[in-house]
Amino acid sequence: MKITFYGHNTLLIEVEDINVLVDPFITGNPLTKDKIDITTIKADYILLTHAHQDHVLDAEAMARQNEATIISNYEIAMYYQAKGIEVHPMNHGGSWNFDFGKIKYVNAIHTSSFADGTYGGQPGGFIIEGEHKTIYIAGDTALTMDMKLIPMSHTLDLAILPIGDNFTMGVDDAILASEFVECDKVLGVHYDTFGYIEIDHEEAKRKFFDKNKDLMFLEIGASIDL
Numbered sequence: 001m002k003i004t005f006y007g008h009n010t011l012l013i014e015v016e017d018i019n020v021l022v023d024p025f026i027t028g029n030p031l032t033k034d035k036i037d038i039t040t041i042k043a044d045y046i047l048l049t050h051a052h053q054d055h056v057l058d059a060e061a062m063a064r065q066n067e068a069t070i071i072s073n074y075e076i077a078m079y080y081q082a083k084g085i086e087v088h089p090m091n092h093g094g095s096w097n098f099d100f101g102k103i104k105y106v107n108a109i110h111t112s113s114f115a116d117g118t119y120g121g122q123p124g125g126f127i128i129e130g131e132h133k134t135i136y137i138a139g140d141t142a143l144t145m146d147m148k149l150i151p152m153s154h155t156l157d158l159a160i161l162p163i164g165d166n167f168t169m170g171v172d173d174a175i176l177a178s179e180f181v182e183c184d185k186v187l188g189v190h191y192d193t194f195g196y197i198e199i200d201h202e203e204a205k206r207k208f209f210d211k212n213k214d215l216m217f218l219e220i221g222a223s224i225d226l
Contacts, residue, residue, distance in 0.1 A: 001013065001014065001015055001130055001131045001226045002014040002224070002225050003135075003158075003160075003224050003225075003226070004221065004222070005187075005189070005218035005220060005221070005222055005223070006024075006026055006032060006036055006041075006221065007026065007029050007031050007036075008029055008032075008054060008055075008189065008190060008193045009022065009023040009025070009049070009054075009055055009140070009162070009190050010022065010023050010024050010025050010032075011137070011160070011189070012041065012043070013128065013130075013135075015100040015131055016100065016130075016131065018044050018100040019041075019043050019044050020043070020044065020045045020046075020047060021041065021043035021045070021046045021047070022046075022047045022048075022049070022126075022137060023047070023048060023049055023055040023056070023139075024041075024043075024056070024058040024059050024062050025053070025054045025055055025056070025057045025058060026038050026057075026058050027057060027058055028053070028054070028057045028058075029054075031193060031220060032220055035220055035221065036221065038058055038061065038065075041062065042066060043062055043066045043068045044066070044068055044069070044100075045068055045069050045070075045098070045100070046059055046062060046068050046071070047071050047103075047137070048070060048071070048072035048076050049072075049108065049123060049124055049137070049139030049140060050073075050076070050110060050111075050112035050120055050121075050123035050139060050140060051075075051076055051079070051112045051113055051114045051118070052111075052112065052113070052120075052140070053114075053115045055139075055140070056114070059080070060080065060083060060085065063080065063085045063086075067086070069086045069088055070085055070086070071087070071098075071103065072087075072089070072090065072124075073089065073090060073091055073092075073105070073112075073121040073122060073123075074089040074090070074091055075119055076120055076121055077089035079114065079118060090124075091105060092105055092106065092107055092122065093105070093106070100130050101130025101131070102128070102130070103126055103127070103128055103129075104126070104127040104154075105124045105125075105126060106124060106126070106127060106136075106150065107124065107125070108124050108125045108138065108139045108140065109141050109142040109144050110123040110139070110141050110142070110167075111123070123139055123141065124139060125141065126139070127150065127154055127156075133226045134154050134157055135156065135157060135158045135159070135160060136150060136154075136156050136159045136181055136183065137160045138159070138160060138161050138162060138169075138177065140162055140168045140190060141162065141168060142168070142169060142173070143173040143174075143176055143177050143180075147177055147181050148181075150180075150182075151181055151182040156181055156182070156183035157185065158183065158185050158186075159177070159178055159185070159186050159187070160186075160189055161174045161177055161178065161186055161187070161188065161189070162188075162189055162191075163188040163189070163191050163199065163204060163215075164190045164192070164193075164196075164197030164199060165197060166196040166197055167190075167196065167197065168190055168197075170199075171199065171203075171204045171207055172207070175208060175211050175213065178208075178213055184212065184214060185213075185214050185216075186214065186215050186216065187216045187218065187224070188215055188216065188217055205217075
């Protein structure tokens with residue numbers, strides 16, 4: 001399993017020969033819009049954690065250019081189905097076996113609406129199992145006790161957690177989240193994109209290190225292999 005970071009909460013997960021794109025927000029991201037050409041990114045599936053513009057801005061264009069299937073909660077799925085896009089609706093607690101692996105849609109605490117005011121259902125996160133690896137994508141969320149349910153049924157190889165604070169968990173709560181999900185290997189997302197979520201990288205890494213945890217930051221376009 002290969003994971004590439006395209007800024008904010010945008011990730012490309014490659015499982016064998018299948019590409020799964022998460023929360024595509026590139027053309028409107030000041031840190032990526034001049035660096036990444038979305039027409040060069042191939043996606044078979046697009047996962048959307050919630051409907052906010054900084055998570056779905058490029059979803060429609062990228063779904064059309066790739067003939068990709070959008071996977072999200074029921075309301076978001078129906079929003080894109082009405083536009084003629086292939087979708088797979090899910091809801092909290094539900095799992096489905098796709099050709100790249102298994103996805104479970106789990107709780108998140110946040111808000112969710114499209115830029116045009118359309119209700120975007122309840123936000124969520126994803127647990128993805130593929131190539132004998134299991135990752136947790138928290139999406140935009142506060143720290144929640146529901147995270148303690150995850151290790152009861154999954155052993156995580158990586159937790160992908162928001163750390164920018166203000167709109168989501170900050171660094172301190174992300175450390176607690178990693179304890180709740182029992183995963184000491186964390187990829188930080190949702191930071192630095194705009195002023196409200198700019199963070200001190202060295203301080204964040206030190207705080208994780210002091211708790212015997214590994215916080216990773218990826219440069220835009222960089223990848224890790226699990």
